[in-house]
Amino acid sequence: MQRTAPPLSPDTGKPRRTEPKQVRRRQLIEATIDSIAKYGIAGTTMSTVTDIAGLSIGLVNFHFQSKQNLLEETLKFLAREHHDHWRRAYEDAGLSARDKLLAIVDSHFHSKICTRRKLAVWYAFFGEAGRRTVYRALVDAIDDERFALSLGLCQQITDEGGYPGHPVTTIARTLEGLYDGLWLNILMYPETFDRDAARANVHAYLALAFPRHFELPQQETAGRLVQMERRR
Template sequence: MATEADKQKSEKTPRTRSKQERKRQLIDATITSIAKYGIPGTTMTTVTSIAGLSLGLVNFHFESKQKLFEETLLHLALEDQEMWRKAIEGKGLSAEEKILAIVDAHFHPKVGSRKKQAVWFAFYGDSTSRAAYRRIGGDIDDARYDCLLALLNDLKNSGDFPHVNTTDVATIMESLFDGLSLTMLIYPGDTTRDDAKRQMRSYLAATFPNRFTPPEIAT
């Protein structure tokens, strides 16, 4: 027999779920709007028009456009973090396999679509949004960098790589993530996800010979 607490939980769940669904709907619409109109051209009106929801509803959930933008940025950052963290959860993965899993996760269509990359670079390029990006995404960016650095140190310590500066390698990898993503966004016909992953692998193979297979002879 259901208890009073069970009944209350049952009554609250649909409303809670509906609220979260509406927020996600508005965040998805914000991503679409920024990708199409940029940050300056995205307004509460463009977002609600895309979402098919009322202006009052977006104001209720987010209070202001700035709050909506920040929640959208946080959503994208956490989505990206969840992707690479899940990719390295497998038991028995070597340091090399985990590094390649992080590379694959970064270029996965779920987080690396042209629409979402357009939003990332819109935040990078908008002077009024950079401070919010650093505040919201800084710790999340640092978490991946720290993970990469730890894995690279494992590689260095397990092989004959005394010359390798792992801090530089981790920094270069993060730069390659951004640079290749931007290239894919601007020149979609010239660089594919597979191209980007191949170039990352080439860099790793050149830095850690015999630990990463060069793409041209990969089986």
């Protein structure tokens, strides 16, 4: 996703410093995402953020009192953006459990959510042992909400389709694992793995789990996936 550049002063051509508080905070969070994507968490400082944002150290200290606070607010921003996106997709979907589960799946690979710069932030928190506790404290409730909804939808689909002895909890947890794993593939192998391929993989899993409700990806999509895997 391309960031909207901060508004420029007609006199100096530099970002205005009198924007509303929420606009300034958003600019700094977007700059933090860029900094983490480029330098990692350890290499991200107040200076790298302000350099990217074109703002002063005083402003970042005013809005975020410390680097830790800035990092946490950035993660919360991404978690809330992701939550609001899949929740809206879920609520806007058709009435069937199938449609609602697909809406949750597809929202994970939307171009607004699934970008390499944003994925870099998620995995920066995953990758540092000291940050994982922070991550869980900030987003566990959101993850639990999505899992509970997905579990309920899997149970409805199982009941509707008469799938005997289906391990719905395992299926729902596997979906959560697929999201994380496929996001990592997109981040690590951008030349050979994209959002469409990732989405198709999840659709294929659902088709195997619930064959009377979901279809395997079309042949050309499946062929493209095989070619991409061979290039890796």
